[in-house]
Structure formats: structure tokens, C-alpha cells
Amino acid sequence: MSPNFHADTPLAQRMRPTSLDAIIGQAHLLAADAPLRRLVDQSHLPSIILHGEAGIGKTTIAMLLADAVGRPFHALSALNTGVKQLREVLDSNDGLSFESPVVFIDEIHRFNKAQQDALLGAVESGDITLIGATTENPSFSVNNALLSRCQVYRLEPLSTEQIAAVLKRALTQDTQLKQRPIELRAQDFISQLAHGDARKALNLLELAVQTADPTQPTIVIDDALVGRVAQTALVRYDKEGEQHYDMVSAMIKSVRGSDPDAALYWMARMLVGGEPADFIARRLVILASEDIGNANPNALLLADAALRSVQSIGMPEARIILGQVVVYLATSAKSNSTYKAINAAMALAEKDASPVPLHLRNGVTKLMRDQGYGANYVYPHDYPNHYYPQNYLPHNLAGTRFYEFADNQREQHSKQFMQWLQQQAASND
Template sequence: MPPNFHADTPLAQRMRPASLAAIIGQEHLLATGAPLRRLVEQGHLPSIILHGEAGIGKTTIAMLLADAVNRPFHALSALNTGVKQLREVLDSKDSLAFESPVVFIDEIHRFNKAQQDALLGAVESGDITLIGATTENPSFSVNNALLSRCQVYRLEPLTPEQISAVLQRALLEDHVLKKLTIDLQAQDTISKLAHGDARKALNLLELAIQTADTRQSPLIIDDALVARVAQTALVRYDKDGEQHYDIISAMIKSVRGSDPDAALYWMARMLVGGEPADFIARRLVILASEDIGNANPNALLLADAALRSVQSIGMPEARIILGQVVVYLATSAKSNSTYKAINAAMALAEKDASPVPLHLRNGVTKLMRNQGYGQGYAYPHDYPNHYYPQSYLPENLAGTSFYEFADNQREQHSKQFMAWLKSQAASND
């Protein structure tokens, strides 16, 4: 190993861009004419929230925005900052300073309401310019009062091509790596494993180089080496993504076919191959409604909860949640009756645009009521069992049926209940 290879500062830190122009990615915000670029060119920086995944440049962009408008920069982390420390920073502003300092708060979604409220006055008065960074949707994780005072900008994960550009820049420009002769054969693999996270890509590259066979020149960084340092088996997805779609299809069909072992295997193949956990979770939400539906309404609730949990927790722990939900779905009763029903209804809706019957329209004005709006409508809650037999379809579609009860316990119970309602209404006439 060359004597000067190891450095005290990690590669990802050494490669942090020194200017907005040096940032790879986020062109929708930083390219010529883009919103953040226009703001700094005008010397103006309002309070903003940067929303996006880890490792895509939120902290770097915040620092460089402050530098571009010549503002003092204070960085805080919501993980270890309390109200007291926050107020100390807010109260430290020099009253004679012409420009307000930029206060950057990483993981701002972790601030509780009291901590977020402590920011309101300073942001409102302009004593500080707030830049918050969050990996969660600000609409749900930042309180409305603070959110209304900030412009939210969404940062996008880097594309594989952009990650490759980050890696190449590191090999060419880093003062440590450029002294080495490196054959980076696993560039595409690192790009895929990084999932848009530049920091993760640089960490993988650095670890692979540190682990490479020092007897070789150049140092060979291939897929096998990256697999070892990443502690994952690399599932090769072909160029056009065919295997990606084949494996997700296999998992869905295994769940639909009530085979939990096969479903777990195909899901594991995706996870060890680097498939984003939230992609898998979204497919399970769809499956819970399409293939299980009202045979077990809890399936959709559990799948939706899994999606939100996976998004907030991330890998590797997300695998536990996905494992639970895929077994639950695979072993659940199945039905596609509601899936077929909505498809049939939409097919008819594309061909038929019958007017709403008068008795179903709201007679909100005297003229409407005189025209018959709402007349003849029977309010079901005024009748026994909260049911009254009346037509809710246009006259030309009377008797049309889209939904057929499937032969599972829950839907058959609903079918029996509906039959009982109708029989009770008939006996009350």
C-alpha cells in the first residue's frame, strides 16, 4: 500500500464541492436560471427547507448558499440540539450586523413542536435565515407555522451517471487518490449500490481501495471486491432492467399464490441486489388492494404502514418490516373482486356519461328545488337498519352490477348482510 494512501479525513469529506458550480446533480435548482441559482445571483437568500434523501448534498448546498451571499453560517443538528442551545445561537446575532446569519438545522423533522416554535420569531423578524434539511416530507414533519415561512425545495437522488461522475472526479482530483494507479472496473456496480447517495458511493470506493490487493498495479476495483466490502451479494440486473422486472413479478406472483417462502426468497434477492426498500413496499401496497382487497381489509392497512415505516427507517432494519408484511400478505385470504369491479366501472364510464338522476342532486337553491333537484330522495338513516331501497344509478343503467362478492369468509359475510338488509326492507313495506 502506498505510504500516503490513508488520510485523516474521509474521501467523502475531502470531495465536498467548494462552490455551487462544482456540485454534481440538482440542476433543477442550481443550473443557470434555476431557482436557487437566481436567488444567490441576486444576493438574496430566504429561509428554505431542503427535502431529499441522505447523501445528495443538502448540507453542502446549505453551506455554499450561505457562502455565495456572504453570510455567517451556523450548523446545528436536530439530533443533539435542545431549545436552550437553539436559543443561544438565535440570541448570539450581532445587532449591528447588516445581514442575518444562516442557521442550518440538519434533520429538522426531528425537532419537536417547542423547538420548531422557537425558530418562528427569529425567522419571522429576519434575524436569521433558516435552512432546514429533512429526509421526510416537510408537509408532515414540519409544523405549518414554520413551513409557511419557508420555501421548500426537493432535492433528487443522483442518477447512476452522476454518481459515476462523482467517482471519476474523486480519482482525478482527490490529492490522495490521484497519486495511485486505480482500475475502477466496478464503477457501475458502486453507482447502483449507492442508490443516488454520493457519500455512500465515495465511502464504498474508499473502502474498496483500502481493501484492494496491494501487490497489484494498478489496484483492481472489481465487482467481487466491492461485494466483499459492501457485505452484500450483487444481483446483476441487465442493462434494460429485464431481471429487475422479472424478480418483482416473481415476488408478486408468489404472494398472490399464497407461497410465503417463495415470496421471501424473491424479496431477499431484490434486497441483496440493492433494490430500494420503498420500491418493494409500494408494490406490496398495490398488491394488498388488488389481490387481497376486502377478503382481508387489514392487509392494505398493514402494507401502507409498512411503506411509511420503511421510508422513515431505511435499510437494513427495513428488511424486518418487509419480511413481516410479505408473509402476512402471502398467508392472507385472497380476492380480486374489487379490482375487477373498478375496472368494469371505469370501462363503462368511458362509454357512458348519463346525467345524475334528479333525486340524487343537491337542491341548494329554490330554483333547483323547483326544477326537481333532490325530490324523491329517501335519507337512509331515517329508515330501519339505515337502509332504503332506491335507485342510485342513471335510469338507463338500472340493475347494472360491477361488484360480485368473492367466495371468501369476509365478502360472503357482507353478501349475507346485504341480502338481510334487502329482505328486512321488503318485509317493512
């Protein structure tokens, strides 16, 4: 593969690797004895999904895999391909070639169910080899039927050292850059802004070179120049992609782990990235019940108040309310006893359909009362401490326990009160 580039072809395109050996990064997939390398060495290429962030080589790897096994390559983008165009590509081979073509679909997660289903037959029959690329977790964005027919490989963002290698290669091998005296002093800053994205790093380098003072004998690319051309270090955050789930998960786990600083950091990352404040507040309401519960019942009240306040006030002031509540929740006593209890009750309810005992039924008519509805029910308020021990479960489930008091002060206090009630009732018999 020896592409011909126009003079105005972007640097990132000019530096696209032309062989698998030239790819920087992804050694866990492409090194000797790594999964994709073994497939190529065996001249075998099944349908696969390449999952990873933008700018780390999904499209390039797909092209080079097809080239390495000698297959025709068709590239489609889910952004502008409908079912009709997709079927035209799928039918284009018509059995004329013994080698099934590789159909590459960029951003396959944007295909709807009908478009993904259109691929199933051709993938199942082997008429095509599908390579899908997605920035989102395939478990959530690709149909299970299609996912089961593909191997999924995760690509990793490039490290600082790998970004440095990409920049060095561009300066020494690009036909345009190597002819100019360039001193790169902002390597670390470019890597920081790129967030593991080789394409973004090359774009920043190219823009800095184009912006530098052409009257100077040497083009100096320093942090100040890169900062000016970048304008701002855009936060790498996809509100609709996997990072949306990863960061809210990190925030929740930080609160659950009683680390207010980490919880604030992940929440700030989401807010700076444009995550709606009310989404974060709703997650904190759930957390207050799931992870704190009766260890501190005020946590749920505060989280619910924060949600209503955030919805009425909005950003940027909503950040203050969220900051308060996330610190309160992170530093609160924790308990998941009620969370486990309702899960256990739900699990049993799905399997058990025992009738309500007659004494717990409401005998609102004479006929119902004659049939025993409400008979032998004891009204607890008529007894000392408003308590009378009686069975409230179906008879076959009598004695079943779902809730266990956790070892925090509030729940232990409730446990002691319940034990006292039972002791008092026993002594009054």
C-alpha cells in the same frame, strides 16, 4: 472556500464541492434560471427546507448558498441541539451585522414542537435565514407554522451517470487518489450499492482502494472487491421516514391495481428493510375492506386471519402468510362501493343532526310509548321474505342514497336480490 484537510480526512469530505458550479446533480435547482440559482443571482436567500435522501448534497448546498450571498453560516444538528443552545445561536447576532446569519439545521425533522417553535420568531423577523435539511417529508415532520415561512425544495438522488461522474472526479482530482494507479471496473456496482448517495459511493471507493492488494502495480477495483468491502448491499429503507410511507403506498396501489408481482416486490422490500410484519398485515386488512369490500367478502376474513397469524408466528415464517394474502387480494375482484358509501354518510353526518324518527325509537317505558316511541314501526320478520318497505332515515333525508352497487358479480347479485324483495313486497300490497 478552500478547506484544509488532514491526511486521514475521509474521501467524501475531501471531495466536497467548493462552489455551486461544482455540484454534480440537482440541476433542477441549481442550473441557470433554476430556483436556487436565481435567488443567488439576485443576492437573495429566504428561509428554505431542503428535502431529500442522505448523501445527495443538502449540507453542501446550504454552505455554498450562504457563501454565495456572503452570509455568516452557523451549522447545528437536531440530534444534539436543545432549545438553550438554539436560543444562544439565535441571539448571537445581537443586531451587530446588517446581514442576517444563515442557521443550518441538519435533520430538522428531529426537532420537537418546542424547538421548532423557538425558530419562528427569528425567522418571521428576518433575524436569521433558516436552512433546514430533512430526509423526511416536511409536510409530516415540520410544524405548519414554520413550514409556511419557508420555501421547500426537493433534492433528487443522483443518477447512475452522476455517480459515475463523482467517482471519476475523485480518481482524477483527489490529491491522494490521483497519485495512485487505479483501474475502476466496478463503477456500475458501486452505483447500484450507493442508491443515488454520493457519500456512500465515495466511501465504497475509498474502502476498496484501502483494501486492495498493495503489492500489485495497479489497483484494480472490481465487483468482487467492492462486494467484499461492502459485505452486503444494505437495503435503502427508512422505517420511520418517507420511504416507509412510499413503499407501503406502492404495495397498496399494486394490490388495488391487481398486480400481484408488483405487490409482492414492494412487500418484500419492506420486509427485507425490517418493516414489522404486523404493520404490513394491518394495512392489508384495511385494504381488503376499502378496495375489495363486498366484491369478495372473504378477502377481509383472510386478511384478518393473516394479521392474527402474523402476530402469533412472527418472522421469518410470517412472510409466507403475507405472501399468500397479498396475492389473494391482488387477484381478487375489486370494489370501493362501501368505502365511498361510509365516506358519504360520514360527510352528511357531520352536517346533519336530524332526530331519530319516533317509529325507530325504542319505547322501553309506558311514558315513552305514550309519547309515540316505536309507534307504527313494522317488524320485517312478520312479513314474507322477512322484508317490509318503510323509511329508516330522518324524514328530511328520506330517499337519500349513500351506497351504489358496483359492477362486480357479488354486488350485482345482491342488487338483483334487493330488487326482487322490493318487487315481491309491491305485489303483496
